[in-house]
Amino acid sequence: MSATTWLRDPNPRSRLQARAGQAWLGWLRFARNPLAMTGLVIVLALLFAAAAAPLIATHDPVAQELAGRLQPPGSGGYLLGSDEFGRDIWSRLVFGARITLYIVALVTVTAPVFGLIIGTVSGYFGGWVDTVLMRVTDIFLAFPRLILALAFVAALGPGIENAVLAIALTAWPPYARVARAETLTVRNSDYIAAVRLQGAGPGRIILGHVMPMCLPSVIIRVTLDMAGIILTAAGLGFLGLGAQPPLPEWGLMISSGRKFLFDQWWVATMPGLAIFIVSLGFNLLGDGLRDVLDPRSASR
Amino acid sequence: MAESTLIETSPLLRTARQVGGFLVTLAVTLLGLLAVTFVIGRVVPIDPVLAVVGERATTAQYEAAREALGLNEPLLTQFLIYVGDALRGDFGRSLLTSQPVLSDIARVFPATLELSTIATIFGVALGVPAGVLAATRPGSWVDQLVRLIGLAGYSMPIFWLGLIGLLVFYGNLGWVGGPGRLDTSYQFTFELDVTPVTGMILIDSALAGAWDVFANALTHIILPAGVLGYYSMAYISRMTRSFMMNELSQEYVTTARVKGMPEWRVVWVHALRNVSVPLITVIALSYANLLEGSVLTETVFAWPGLGLYITNALFSADMNAVMGGTVIVGATFVLLNMISDVLYKLIDPRART
Numbered sequence: 001m002s003a004t005t006w007l008r009d010p011n012p013r014s015r016l017q018a019r020a021g022q023a024w025l026g027w028l029r030f031a032r033n034p035l036a037m038t039g040l041v042i043v044l045a046l047l048f049a050a051a052a053a054p055l056i057a058t059h060d061p062v063a064q065e066l067a068g069r070l071q072p073p074g075s076g077g078y079l080l081g082s083d084e085f086g087r088d089i090w091s092r093l094v095f096g097a098r099i100t101l102y103i104v105a106l107v108t109v110t111a112p113v114f115g116l117i118i119g120t121v122s123g124y125f126g127g128w129v130d131t132v133l134m135r136v137t138d139i140f141l142a143f144p145r146l147i148l149a150l151a152f153v154a155a156l157g158p159g160i161e162n163a164v165l166a167i168a169l170t171a172w173p174p175y176a177r178v179a180r181a182e183t184l185t186v187r188n189s190d191y192i193a194a195v196r197l198q199g200a201g202p203g204r205i206i207l208g209h210v211m212p213m214c215l216p217s218v219i220i221r222v223t224l225d226m227a228g229i230i231l232t233a234a235g236l237g238f239l240g241l242g243a244q245p246p247l248p249e250w251g252l253m254i255s256s257g258r259k260f261l262f263d264q265w266w267v268a269t270m271p272g273l274a275i276f277i278v279s280l281g282f283n284l285l286g287d288g289l290r291d292v293l294d295p296r297s298a299s300r
Numbered sequence: 301m302a303e304s305t306l307i308e309t310s311p312l313l314r315t316a317r318q319v320g321g322f323l324v325t326l327a328v329t330l331l332g333l334l335a336v337t338f339v340i341g342r343v344v345p346i347d348p349v350l351a352v353v354g355e356r357a358t359t360a361q362y363e364a365a366r367e368a369l370g371l372n373e374p375l376l377t378q379f380l381i382y383v384g385d386a387l388r389g390d391f392g393r394s395l396l397t398s399q400p401v402l403s404d405i406a407r408v409f410p411a412t413l414e415l416s417t418i419a420t421i422f423g424v425a426l427g428v429p430a431g432v433l434a435a436t437r438p439g440s441w442v443d444q445l446v447r448l449i450g451l452a453g454y455s456m457p458i459f460w461l462g463l464i465g466l467l468v469f470y471g472n473l474g475w476v477g478g479p480g481r482l483d484t485s486y487q488f489t490f491e492l493d494v495t496p497v498t499g500m501i502l503i504d505s506a507l508a509g510a511w512d513v514f515a516n517a518l519t520h521i522i523l524p525a526g527v528l529g530y531y532s533m534a535y536i537s538r539m540t541r542s543f544m545m546n547e548l549s550q551e552y553v554t555t556a557r558v559k560g561m562p563e564w565r566v567v568w569v570h571a572l573r574n575v576s577v578p579l580i581t582v583i584a585l586s587y588a589n590l591l592e593g594s595v596l597t598e599t600v601f602a603w604p605g606l607g608l609y610i611t612n613a614l615f616s617a618d619m620n621a622v623m624g625g626t627v628i629v630g631a632t633f634v635l636l637n638m639i640s641d642v643l644y645k646l647i648d649p650r651a652r653t
Contacts, residue, residue, distance in 0.1 A: 142630055142633055147595065155340045238596065254459065261471070269460075269467075280452065283451050
């Protein structure tokens, strides 16, 4: 029996087989969508670049070589040209992928978890807890994200960790909203009542029986938000409030290339292309995932 | 709400209650904005007393200044004083300009307003037709193109697009003006001939009849407004498409078609009219989002608006200006959202109950 017949078996013999079969069907639906596959390839390429950065890079990302400064792409062994300190732009981009992933990873493990807790607690208890928590959420939603992040960074001081903290502090409210909406739909269902009659406390019900129901919509939202996180981080870097030199952060690289925009266009253009391609990849992937995980919107 | 549908109330009372609800929400949200900025202001590692008295002050001078700034009061009292000052429009003085923050903001705000208004006009003029076209031919190349342009808009760093625009249209082609609101040569004519009325160069110069200044200002605003407008277009076209798809599957559309109504009339008159209600909300939201995009765009184009003011203040550790600017932007954002909510209820009878 080959693997696909096992996966496609209409009468699965175990829970594992049923789950694997569902996942396989989802994957087939996802793989039919060329745009989503493009996104997946881009994101995998980013992961690969970050993991194998020392192997892919042709130069040291921070070593300065003033003799070879501002070389155009392709000349002198500089694949995408060199910057004002003679650093190879290609190598800096490859190492910069690590910083981008670091920021995205840190934000996506903090903000959604926080939002999930606020949202499920708010939706499950209702009443004044709901009112208070949702008011707080609304207040945070009322700020434009970048401006609030700017104010936070201004208070905490520039740097990657503070940028991550600022982005996470501004990113959680939408997750809380999504989680609350999902919680409201399951709160009064029979299975929750059954668990409650068995004597489970609110903490146990929320953690074990409500949160798992909220996960798919939160995950979709996270994937769709990743591009936004990358863009906000790059914006903070561009303003000089995110990663600090000589780190090869992409937004920071654009801002230093700004001085040479009209004469050495590649210094500012190349990192921007990298940001564009990566966030496009996350957007395409998120769109595809939504179509697979959320059948309600699949008919679009 | 469930209970209000049970109890019959007069329409007047209901409206009054809704207005009251709006005002309470507005007040609570604005108070929250102030609380957030207050907390941010307190964790700043910059000592506000040192900023006033300087490094060489004696301990006595330092303590006196600390007392005068009200920093010895309990935190709650400090917060109440802060809220009271903010309500009177007093956000303190900017260290950079030594003017009251509010008058600074009043000076720079028109530039941002002008930029985002023109950007929104771009976004609506291109985004709505694009979304409608995409919705009438789902799956076609037009639909794919609109989707791709929209996705690209969601994925591009706005400051980078601005730089590329400057490189191509200003540096290489020379079609548009460079950074700033006017050429330096026109700056003088502008200050001589044009009396500032609204603070928006296009309107002021048109009112004064200084058409050469107007033309120059136009070449300067077109690129930043186009860059910002691209983002609102991406958002507006996407939303228009999904609203329109929904509307075109309604029965009245089929009826209109069966009656032999020309397709353009069905789409552009009947369906679009119904879509216009949610679209207003979307446009108001995108207008508010442009405030955010303006921070980066204004930095790239050296556009002397609110965004540039806040970033400049940030780098000079001018916290009064940063917090004042943040509160004003937040309040504008909240107000725009509220206005779109109210408009929605006014236009759509279904949303009134």
